[in-house]
Every structure is written in C-alpha cells, then in structure tokens.
Amino acid sequence: MIRFSSLLFFLVSNSIFSILEIEILKGSDNLSKVAFVPFGLESGIEENYGSEISKNIENNMLLFGEFENLAVNEMLSYPSSENDFYYRDWKVLGVDYSLIGKVNSVNALGNLNISYSLFNINRRIKILEGEIVGSEDNIEGISKIISNRIYEEITGLRGIFDTKLAYVINSDAETYQMCISDIDGKNEQILFTSKAPIMSPDWSPDRKKIAYVSFENGLAEIFIQDLQSGERDSIQALGMTNSAPVWSPDGKSLALVVSFSGNPDIFLYSINNKRLIRLTNHYGIDTEPSWSPDSKKIIFTSDRSGSPQLYEINTKSKRKKRLTKDGNYNARGRYFPDGKSIFFVHGNDGNFQIATKKLSSRYIETLTSTSLDESPTISPNGNIIIYATKDGLNGYLGGITLDGKSRFSLPVKNGSVREPAWSPLLN
C-alpha cells in the first residue's frame, strides 16, 4: 500500500518560465474605458511602489479583454487625491472610470498603507474608496485585492484575479505535466511529471488539493495531491478504469467513474471512510459527472440513448432527467455557478464546440467556432469560460467572456496544453 502513497518531488518553477500568457483576439468596440492613474507617493518614500501597483491593477483589469485602458502618456493630469481630481480631464478623453491612489506610508516592517478611489466619470461621482495595508513583498497580492474590488464595483460580479488555473502540459510523447498557475499565467508550479498521460484535474473547494487521473501504472487511476506537501494518494477502486473525479461542494466526497468489469458508472466516494456508493447502474457508458452548486444533483454524460447526451441525477432520490436532445453529441456538462444553466461540448456536423443551455429552455447556444473544442471550465463568477482546443498539431487554451465582449487565447510556448480547470474563489 505504501507503493501508492509515495511522496513525490514538488517542483516549484517560480518565474523560470511562465508558460501561459493571455492574448486578446477580439475585443468589443464598446468596452468601458478605464484610466489607471499612476498611484502617488507620500514624500520620503523612495521605491516607486505607486506606479507598480497601478500598472499591476491595469494588467489585471485588461487580462480577459473586458475593458479598454487610457495610456498613461495620454492623461492630462496625474491626481493622487480627490482634491486634485477634475472630471473634465477624463470626460474629454472618453474615459468611463478613473482609478487614483496613493502610497501613504511604509513602516519599519515594510508594510505599505495604500489608499485608492474609483470615479464614475459619466455620473460624476466617486463610487469606491478604500484603504489597504500590506507587505512590500506582496505588491502583486495587494494589487489583486484592489483589482477585485474595482472589478466588483464596475461589473457587479465577483473579482477573480486571485484565482488559479490547473492544466496538463504534454511537451512530447513521453512527457506529461500536471501544472497550476495564477490565472494570469504567473507563478507556475509543476505538481507532477510523468511519462504516461495525465487527465481530468479538479480543485478541492478549499484549493488545497487537486484530484486527477494518471496512467503512470499502466491504467487510469485517480490520485489526490496535496498542494502544500506535494504528497499524492491513489484512490484504489475495484474496477478496471477509474476516472473523472470531481469534488463535492463540501469537499467531503468525490463523484467519480468506476468501471467494474467494463461497465462505467457514476459513484460517490467518501474521502474519510473510503466508501463507494453507486449512483448510476446502466449497461451504457455513464461518465463525466459534475455537481450542481447546491450539491443536490449531478450532471453526467450517458450513451444510454445511443449517442452521448447529458442527464442529471438527484443524489438522494436517484431520479434522473435527460437534459439534452438536439444533436448526436452533448457531453461533459458542468453547471453555471447559479445552477440555472449548463455548459458542455456539443458535436455538430463533425465539429465539437462549447455550448450553453438554460435548464429551463430547449435551446442550445454555441459559443465557440473552432472544431476540436473540449474540457470547458468556468470562472467562479460565471462570466468567463476557458476551454481546450487545437491548432495544427498543438493544443492550446481558448477563452471567451459570456457577455460576448472578448475572446482570448492562452498558447503554450512548447508542446500542448489541455484540460484547464479553474480554481474556486478563496472565500
């Protein structure tokens, strides 16, 4: 049994190479324009933390192509306090929002005190005012907190700048890597390197562990890896193939697929007492489970009708309901964070694309236009989907905002990147 819980080397490759970098492909013409005014400094502060912070915030806010910026050299003034702020300076430049701020002090422990204000230029009011204290070693973290607050104020959606992405990199036929990075591609960590395929990563709700499937022992096997210690544990089920693990919203169990004597069905696996409870029992293929946000239902793919279609099952009553009927390939469904819609892979005329559907409606809406799209994952605020696709021989990640304002891609520098999994928010 020791064989299955070996401690692996936990490689950290901070800033050695940032593999993913977001490239905006298509922005909308009517994006809100934001001016990120370089933050001011109280006299006596030597390091120029001010511009570093406002530049970080600007990079964050522009990350997914949801906003347009005003270049610093086009600004007519550089206010750092409300007293010096004049709406007309921004109105004439077509700015919708202006962010100003100031580093007020740095104490002996290296803690910065920063204040900031966000103005709505069209309505001529200050809409947000904040103060934050943080270490000078954590400028990135401070910038993310401010970015989240102004994003929430402008969009009404939760900010996602401190979320992370898990993904699999396949750099050649013999090298597979399970990786995580910040959502902007920075601070990449390689959790596990293998000569055999790795697939299906999923974050625990507390973001401390990742479950995934590895073929390192010659067959599909589910592992749970602790991100702090790097320790890996195998979930040994009885079946031939164990796959598609997804954490329950309370983090206490996994929904997963076990194929006993060749018939894949959905099971619930309780992490504490290591028990399996059968959820589906059908001779067809049942796979790709995922929990509803209220954890009452599980969506899954089944070919029981003759082609892969999406179903949901109530985990208590075991009552099942078919969710898709149009087309002969609807698979790997996931619920939106509000539980009212689903997104999935829709096969249409030989093309496989990412689609959404309201549970209350029959209508399927296709979001992407490439032909080999798969593994969609949604931002915790429900506004952005990242998915895997392919261009020539290489796999890369694509992204789209659900308001249709932006499309972007996250190419990898060498090899293929696939199986993106967006982390939950840290409450």
Added chain:
Amino acid sequence: MEPIGIFILAMICQVYSCAANVSDSVERMQYASVAGEEYLQEDKLETNLNDKVYFEFDKSTLDAEDKSLLEQYLPEIKKAKIVRLEGHCDERGTREYNLALGERRALEVRDFLVVKGVSGKKIRVVSFGEEKPLKSASNEKAWAENRRVEISLY
C-alpha cells in the same frame, strides 16, 4: 399516540436504510487493479502479425475483417501468459467519454477472444481514451489510425 408514532417512524427508517444498503450495493475499496499490471515490467512477446484492430467513430463493433485478423492471431494469443488489450480513440469528442469508449472497444475484442476459447483470466483490458494517439494530425486518416485496440502478448 406519540411514542407509537415515533416507533413506527423508527421502523420505517430502519427498513428504508436496509433497503438502501442492498440496492446501493455499497462497495468497499479494494487494492487490486494496479497490482495486476506487474507483467508490464516483462518483455512483450514478438509476433509477425498485425497487432491492431480499427473502429468507426463513436463505435465499438468489430467488422468481419477485424474478426478474421483476430482469428489468425489466435494460436499466438493462446500461447501467451497475458494478453493486454489497449483501447484507444481519436481526438474528437470529450476525453473522459473517450476513455470509456476505448474500454468498450477493448472489451469487444476480449469478448470475441473468449468466444474463440481464450481464457478470460489472462486478458487485461485497459483504455487510454484519446490520450495516446499514434498520429497527432487532425484529419480523417489520422483519426482512423487512432481508433484502435492494440494487442500485446506477454
């Protein structure tokens, strides 16, 4: 009335939970599958025959050609200690579904071999889904080569 009501409720709960235990067929974790793959450390047996059978998209049925190929293979398969059947898919469709589909394909080959007198005990069925394509291009030719079951003898 009340104590009786509670008693009845308790009885119902008990009956219900018993029923749930039976119908759910709660299975204890067992450590079996990976340990069974130790033969992979040994060398494969060499054979001159084509060691692959191919499939249609999203299908796992064997056609006459596949069956005659497997028939030619039978004497060698019967001599082997372990027969490993690895199911694979093309890249189209979703990864986890393809993992199940690859298993389906390998099982189809297993069932055929068992019918032809090969002992099911020495057959190992494994699926790699779309994870190990032979050809990485995205066209009909590459996809057709990737939808396969590979037969290895040990």
